[in-house]
Amino acid sequence: MTKHCDWLSPLRRVGAAYFPWVLALGIVSQPIAAENGGTIRQYQFAPATSGYQLVLKQVPRPEAGAGEVLVRIKAVSLNRRDLNMLNNDYGGEDAYSGGIPLSDGAGEVIAVGENVTRHKVGDRVAGIFFERWIAGPPSAGALESDRGGNPGGMLSEVIVTHEDGLVAIPEHLSYEEAATLPCAALTAWVGLFKRGHMRPGQFVLLEGTGGVSVFGLIFAAAAGAKPIITSSSDDKLRRAMELGAFGTANYRQNPDWQVEVRALTGGHGVDQVLDVGGRDTLGKALEALAYGGHVALIGGLSGYGSDIPTDSLMWINATASGVYVGSREDFEAMNAFISEHEVRPLIDRVFEFERAQDAFEYMEGGSFMGKIVIRM
Numbered sequence: 005m006t007k008h009c010d011w012l013s014p015l016r017r018v019g020a021a022y023f024p025w026v027l028a029l030g031i032v033s034q035p036i037a038a039e040n041g042g043t044i045r046q047y048q049f050a051p052a053t054s055g056y057q058l059v060l061k062q063v064p065r066p067e068a069g070a071g072e073v074l075v076r077i078k079a080v081s082l083n084r085r086d087l088n089m090l091n092n093d094y095g096g097e098d099a100y101s102g103g104i105p106l107s108d109g110a111g112e113v114i115a116v117g118e119n120v121t122r123h124k125v126g127d128r129v130a131g132i133f134f135e136r137w138i139a140g141p142p143s144a145g146a147l148e149s150d151r152g153g154n155p156g157g158m159l160s161e162v163i164v165t166h167e168d169g170l171v172a173i174p175e176h177l178s179y180e181e182a183a184t185l186p187c188a189a190l191t192a193w194v195g196l197f198k199r200g201h202m203r204p205g206q207f208v209l210l211e212g213t214g215g216v217s218v219f220g221l222i223f224a225a226a227a228g229a230k231p232i233i234t235s236s237s238d239d240k241l242r243r244a245m246e247l248g249a250f251g252t253a254n255y256r257q258n259p260d261w262q263v264e265v266r267a268l269t270g271g272h273g274v275d276q277v278l279d280v281g282g283r284d285t286l287g288k289a290l291e292a293l294a295y296g297g298h299v300a301l302i303g304g305l306s307g308y309g310s311d312i313p314t315d316s317l318m319w320i321n322a323t324a325s326g327v328y329v330g331s332r333e334d335f336e337a338m339n340a341f342i343s344e345h346e347v348r349p350l351i352d353r354v355f356e357f358e359r360a361q362d363a364f365e366y367m368e369g370g371s372f373m374g375k376i377v378i379r380m
């Protein structure tokens with residue numbers, strides 16, 4: 005299972021006695037004022053007994069250098085990865101101390117540095133997940149530029165970034181909605197459309213009702229496919245049907261949910277899977293896969309390291325590909341699809357900036373469906 009040991013404890017430590025203006029070292033000081041010219045408010049990870057805790061700091065307002073853009077962040081969203089960072093599930097000694105949490109955010113351009121040509125003041129933008137993965141296949145350098153837990157994080161009233169690290173957001177989306185796109189939506193979109201070559205009428209399997217899977221459901225339905233989604237909750241499955249699911253299965257009530265999924269396809273099997281479950285789901289998802297199907301290897305909610313029955317892939321002429329979010333070029337292609345189909349993300353709940361720690365705790369509780377947002 006994913007290491008869940010004690011990741012809530014950093015929140016609890018900050019928890020009941022938490023003030024949003026707790027400073028580093030846990031000293032309660034004067035309230036930190038919202039942005040006022042020279043300074044801004046920004047959350048940072050700080051070491052805790054186990055993992056990290058969130059601390060709100062007042063820091064100098066960044067300035068845009070040559071080629072850089074200043075963005076007033078209006079909303080950010082959470083991904084499972086952000087919880088994993090808080091709990092230090094990825095290991096690494098003090099890897100995120102002083103880093104700004106969260107990869108995903110959207111806002112308005114408020115200043116541009118010299119030689120900036122891609123953006124102007126007033127533009128509505130979102131950060132791209134990898135600040136330096138612009139187009140084509142990734143490089144080691146591009147993959148090192150992932151946002152979150154470092155200076156590229158988004159949980160800050162104002163951020164500075166190279167102009168290449170942003171995309172324009174679809175006009176019909178609010179900032180809250182656009183803030184959900186950079187990681188979960190793009191991962192689902194790349195898995196289904198770029199790698200899976202989505203076609204109308206295909207059966208598509210989504211596992212659970214978290215961020216990636218609900219985007220997969222919404223995208224597949226918008227493309228005229230037949231999404232089938234699993235969940236531990238019948239209530240969430242009912243809501244999934246309202247979002248356009250073709251069929252559903254409760255993986256908690258039915259441990260052999262893959263049989264139910266195949267039956268829902270009339271025995272054909274699913275043409276595509278976004279596998280976010282990992283160790284406990286991948287083998288079962290392959291049992292539900294159709295001839296010539298595609299499985300996107302995305303997540304490890306139940307842990308990684310599945311024993312993949314490679315022969316089962318071979319016998320049915322299936323393909324599998326690893327997906328690690330995507331490039332700016334992919335993000336722009338996804339935005340074109342979102343605009344064309346007027347797709348709207350499913351936001352479960354919006355928290356205020358001062359209650360950021362509640363958003364993390366809410367995600368850990370597991371009652372959410374789709375995305376959790378923090379408004380700035």
Ligand SMILES: NC(=O)c1ccc[n+]([C@@H]2O[C@H](COP(=O)([O-])OP(=O)(O)OC[C@H]3O[C@@H](n4cnc5c(N)ncnc54)[C@H](OP(=O)(O)O)[C@@H]3O)[C@@H](O)[C@H]2O)c1
Nearest residue numbers: 084191212213214215216235236281303304305306328329
């Ligand atoms: N490779 C990439 O680029 C990439 C990008 C984004 C995310 N990921 C990974 O993909 C996974 C999902 O991320 P996320 O942000 O979408 O997560 P999330 O929003 O936190 O999704 C959590 C939901 O997944 C479902 N779930 C949990 N354990 C499950 C299991 N064993 N089998 C089936 N469903 C299960 C539950 O849904 P119900 O409540 O409905 O049961 C739970 O509420 C994570 O492992 C994450 O690290 C990878």
